[in-house]
Amino acid sequence: xxxxxxxxxxxxxxxxxxxxxxxxxxxxxxxxxxxxxxxxxxxxxxxxxxxxxxxxxxxxxxxxxxxxxxxxxxxxxxxxxxxxxxxxxxxxxxxxxxxxxxxxxxxxxxxxxxxxxxxxxxxxxxxxxxxxxxxxxxxxxxxxxxxxxxxxxxxxxxxxxxxxxxxxxxxxxxxxxxxxxxxxxxxxxxxxxxxxxxxxxxxxxxxxxxxxxxxxxxxxxxxxxxxxxxxxxxxxxxxxxxxxxxxxxxxxxxxxxxxxxxxxxxxxxxxxxxxxxxxxxxxxxxxxxxxxxxxxxxxxxxxxxxxxxxxxxxxxxxxxxxxxxxxxxxxxxxxxxxxxxxxxxxxxxxxxxxxxxxxxxx
Amino acid sequence: xxxxxxxxxxxxxxxxxxxxxxxxxxxxxxxxxxxxxxxxxxxxxxxxxxxxxxxxxxxxxxxxxxxxxxxxxxxxxxxxxxxxxxxxxxxxxxxxxxxxxxxxxxxxxxxxxxxxxxxxxxxxxxxxxxxxxxxxxxxxxxxxxxxxxxxxxxxxxxxxxxxxxxxxxxxxxxxxxxxxxxxxxxxxxxxxxxxxxxxxxxxxxxxxxxxxxxxxxxxxxxxxxxxxxxxxxxxxxxxxxxxxxxxxxxxxxxxxxxxxxxxxxxxxxxxxxxxxxxxxxxxxxxxxxxxxxxxxxxxxxxxxxxxxxxxxxxxxxxxxxxxxx
Numbered sequence: 001x002x003x004x005x006x007x008x009x010x011x012x013x014x015x016x017x018x019x020x021x022x023x024x025x026x027x028x029x030x031x032x033x034x035x036x037x038x039x040x041x042x043x044x045x046x047x048x049x050x051x052x053x054x055x056x057x058x059x060x061x062x063x064x065x066x067x068x069x070x071x072x073x074x075x076x077x078x079x080x081x082x083x084x085x086x087x088x089x090x091x092x093x094x095x096x097x098x099x100x101x102x103x104x105x106x107x108x109x110x111x112x113x114x115x116x117x118x119x120x121x122x123x124x125x126x127x128x129x130x131x132x133x134x135x136x137x138x139x140x141x142x143x144x145x146x147x148x149x150x151x152x153x154x155x156x157x158x159x160x161x162x163x164x165x166x167x168x169x170x171x172x173x174x175x176x177x178x179x180x181x182x183x184x185x186x187x188x189x190x191x192x193x194x195x196x197x198x199x200x201x202x203x204x205x206x207x208x209x210x211x212x213x214x215x216x217x218x219x220x221x222x223x224x225x226x227x228x229x230x231x232x233x234x235x236x237x238x239x240x241x242x243x244x245x246x247x248x249x250x251x252x253x254x255x256x257x258x259x260x261x262x263x264x265x266x267x268x269x270x271x272x273x274x275x276x277x278x279x280x281x282x283x284x285x286x287x288x289x290x291x292x293x294x295x296x297x298x299x300x301x302x303x304x305x306x307x308x309x310x311x312x313x314x315x316x317x318x319x320x321x322x323x324x325x326x327x328x329x330x331x332x333x334x335x336x337x338x339x340x341x342x343x344x345x346x347x348x349x350x351x352x353x354x355x356x357x358x359x360x361x362x
Numbered sequence: 363x364x365x366x367x368x369x370x371x372x373x374x375x376x377x378x379x380x381x382x383x384x385x386x387x388x389x390x391x392x393x394x395x396x397x398x399x400x401x402x403x404x405x406x407x408x409x410x411x412x413x414x415x416x417x418x419x420x421x422x423x424x425x426x427x428x429x430x431x432x433x434x435x436x437x438x439x440x441x442x443x444x445x446x447x448x449x450x451x452x453x454x455x456x457x458x459x460x461x462x463x464x465x466x467x468x469x470x471x472x473x474x475x476x477x478x479x480x481x482x483x484x485x486x487x488x489x490x491x492x493x494x495x496x497x498x499x500x501x502x503x504x505x506x507x508x509x510x511x512x513x514x515x516x517x518x519x520x521x522x523x524x525x526x527x528x529x530x531x532x533x534x535x536x537x538x539x540x541x542x543x544x545x546x547x548x549x550x551x552x553x554x555x556x557x558x559x560x561x562x563x564x565x566x567x568x569x570x571x572x573x574x575x576x577x578x579x580x581x582x583x584x585x586x587x588x589x590x591x592x593x594x595x596x597x598x599x600x601x602x603x604x605x606x607x608x609x610x611x612x613x614x615x616x617x618x619x620x621x622x623x624x625x626x627x628x629x630x631x632x633x634x635x636x637x638x639x640x641x642x643x644x645x646x647x648x649x650x651x652x653x654x655x656x657x658x659x660x661x662x663x664x665x666x667x668x669x670x671x672x673x674x675x676x677x678x679x680x681x682x683x684x685x686x687x
Contacts, residue, residue: 044470092453150649151642154400154453155595158588159638166635174629289461296454329472329579331465338462342444342455349448 025347032343037336046328055333058321059314067203071275072287072313073306075100075267077212079291080298080305081219082263085256087300088223090236095142095157097288098164099135099261103268105168106134108187108279111194111272112176120193128269135265136258138164143257147250161288169281176279186280196274208274212306215263220302222259232256264288290316290337297341299348312337369498371616377503379612380510381406381568381583385590386597386604387510387517388561392438393594394521395554396534396547396680399441400456402562403587404463409433409566411471414577418479426480427506427567434563435556437463442555445684446548452682460587468579481575482506506568513561517601530554534678565590585638592641595648598675611637648674 034052041048059069079096086093110130114123138160145156176187198205223229231252235242239249271283294312298304312333319333385406392399399405409430417426437459444455482504490501500511521527530550532540537547569583570576589611597604618633650656651670660667 040466040469044473092457094457145642145646149642149646150653151645155588155592155645156642159642162585162635162638166631169631169634170629173631293458293461296458329469331468331472334465335462335469338458338465341458342440342462345444345450345455346448349450 021351025344025351028350029340029343029347032346033336033339036339036343037332040332040335044328046326051322051326051328051332054321054325055315055318057318059318064203065317068317069310069313070204070209072285072316073310074208074212074270074274075285075287076291076294076309076313077306078215078263078267078270079288080294080309081215081302082260082267083291083295084219084223084300084302084305085232085259087295088229088236089232089253089256090239091146091253091256092154093139093142093157093257093260094154094289094292095139095160096260096264096291097284097286098157098161099138099264100268100271100284100288101161101164101168102138102261103131103135103265104272104279104283105164105171105268106265107131107269107272108171108176111190115191115194123194124196124273127273128266131265131269131272132262133265135263135268136261139257139261139264140254143254147253165281168279168283172279172281184281186276186283187278189278194273195277196270198274205274208270211266211270215266216302216306219263223302228252228255286334290334293337293341297337297344299344369495372499373502374616375609375612376500376511377507378573378615379608380503380507381565381573382586382590382593382611383510383565383605383608384506384513384568385562385565385587386593386608387513387601388434388558388565389590389594390558390597390599390601390604391517391521391530391561392555392558393681394534394599394678395530395551396537396678396683397442397445397551397555398452398456398682399438399555399558399562400453400591401437401441401459401463401587402591403585404460404467405434405437405559405562406566406569406583406587406590407581408437408463408467409563410570410581410583411467411474411566411577413563413567414479414570415471415474417571418474418477421480423480423482423571426571427564430567430570431560431563434561434566435559438555438559438562439552442552446551449684451684464584467581471577472579475578476576479576480571482572504572506564506572509564510568514601514605521601531678534680537680537683562587562590589637589641592645595675595677596644598648599677600675603675614640 038048041051057065059065079100082099083093083096107127107130110127111123114120114127117123142153142156142160145151146153149156172184172186178188196205196207223232231242231247232255234245235247235249235252242252243249267287268283271285271287272279276283290312291309294308295305298308315333315336319330322328322330322332385402389399389402412433413426413430416429417423420426440459441452441456444450445452484502484504486497486502487508491497493501519527521531529540529545532543533545533547533550537551540547540550566583569586570581574582590608593604593607593611596607614637618636622628622630622633652674657670660670
């Protein structure tokens with residue numbers, strides 16, 4: 001009895017210590033980030049404190065602004081969920097950006113066909129499915145190039161990103177151009193019935209938030225409790241051992257890519273149906289690349305991912321204030337996000353070093 | 363329909379290839395020592411911005427080139443530091459830096475967007491420029507372009523004909539063995555990561571001060587870093603073949619301008635993204651050329667074998683690996 005008591009006691013203290021370490025780690029990383037960005041702001045001749053205040057107020061200062069944060073959060077979470085599968089198997093799915101774009105293209109294609117049919121909900125549903133298909137196909141392309149073509153997924157994905165981006169531009173200036181004018185402002189806006197339904201008073205879309213939360217739950221369940229999740233991990237940890245065990249690494253790589261592409265494609269659908277209501281050249285808003293940083297900063301953990309995504313969405317939305325108020329470029333958010341990942345990597349290393357010294361191991 | 367003047371065409375290929383050539387050579391040096399600097403794309407843009415802004419502020423293009431080189435070296439040193447000292451993945455750090463360096467360039471550089479700035483003019487080499495054809499093709503360029511030409515030979519000579527180059531390659535192939543031979547692999551990797559980074563930085567400055575003068579958002583150099591990374595593979599980690607790849611790429615780029623004039627019905631976006639599927643295709647060919655089944659098939663077909671051989675090249679064995687010596 002006493003023994004047992006002791007054991008649980010020590011466990012709770014270590015738990016407390018681990019939590020404290022996390023907090024310390026975060027504080028250290030954030031101070032590193034603030035130090036670096038302050039230097040950058042000073043180089044650019046901008047008032048640092050004021051810039052931070054504008055970013056904060058620009059994202060959390062009012063409900064309307066917060067709804068913009070949510071709108072950015074949804075695609076970030078979707079892409080990050082997809083990336084969790086590919087990272088689990090050890091793939092660098094940089095092609096996620098192009099998969100978002102492809103999802104948006106497929107969604108737009110279906111919505112163009114469905115305009116005026118009189119079944120808006122059905123069209124919305126089908127166009128989201130089309131988006132997932134588009135993303136999955138694009139991911140499958142990169143996957144096949146990796147498994148059959150022997151091209152590293154970073155180059156395959158990146159090349160396909162540029163192709164997808166070129167396709168969007170071609171569609172907007174070519175076959176899908178607005179009557180009379182073709183411009184960077186994108187295709188014709190869809191009729192209101194084809195917009196993702198939103199609660200007007202709150203200005204948020206329960207469907208979008210539901211989809212993002214659903215994606216998180218499905219991903220957590222898939223990775224933790226299903227055979228597929230376990231096998232992705234097995235191949236990711238040791239492809240050769242997995243092969244000897246009877247798993248075909250190539251097959252699971254393709255499965256991971258399809259899953260990742262579907263989620264990314266869905267993010268593209270959300271951008272079209274929920275945010276822009278048309279296809280624009282910058283439809284992906286760089287959320288694909290950004291979600292790679294989200295997942296890295298979340299240390300590949302499903303439950304930390306949405307929090308990091310929320311934080312990054314705040315930075316993205318808040319930094320839009322910078323060009324409006326201080327005549328600065330909004331790319332400061334990207335600098336902060338990148339620095340944050342690097343700082344986290346550095347702090348993580350220091351912590352593991354300290355722990356090794358503490359326990360006397362190497 | 364435009365007529366093609368061969369010497370002008372070749373001259374513009376040599377000039378246009380200069381930045382991508384410098385970046386490819388730099389990355390080849392870095393990767394030969396076992397470090398992958400994936401940050402090339404962002405690194406080039408950041409050094410292009412730094413080079414342009416410093417040249418604008420000081421009025422000296424030399425200062426601009428130095429600043430660009432320093433930025434390139436600094437980014438490369440960050441990748442190497444995170445890998446060597448902090449034991450983090452080179453690919454992860456490189457990728458983060460790609461995005462971050464680009465955003466940093468856009469942020470700091472935005473007040474200088476579309477500002478008229480200094481640029482390097484051509485400096486023909488006396489006597490040599492008078493040689494028919496050859497003079498026009500090679501000897502009427504600006505100094506960064508001459509530098510890129512000289513660097514091809516210099517990098518090759520350094521890697522394959524000097525004891526330092528031997529040490530550099532030994533670290534990239536087998537750091538533990540080099541350690542046993544009294545070489546400090548960490549120091550060597552840091553040194554050559556920075557050296558390669560300096561060249562990448564020069565590539566950026568060459569863009570903003572010479573080939574695509576000026577700074578803007580986008581600058582026009584976006585994407586070339588990735589092409590350079592692919593060219594290192596195309597070159598089989600050999601500077602001479604990498605240079606050949608850079609010239610082929612520049613040739614296609616120049617030709618696409620002519621094509622655009624010939625077939626106006628094809629939208630411009632197709633030409634803009636064309637290099638990337640081409641990059642994938644070439645990487646597929648290279649990978650196939652190394653497949654055992656294909657090599658066996660080619661054994662009694664001398665021409666095919668010779669062709670395949672030109673496409674094969676092995677990566678430094680310790681490339682991208684975390685080392686513990």
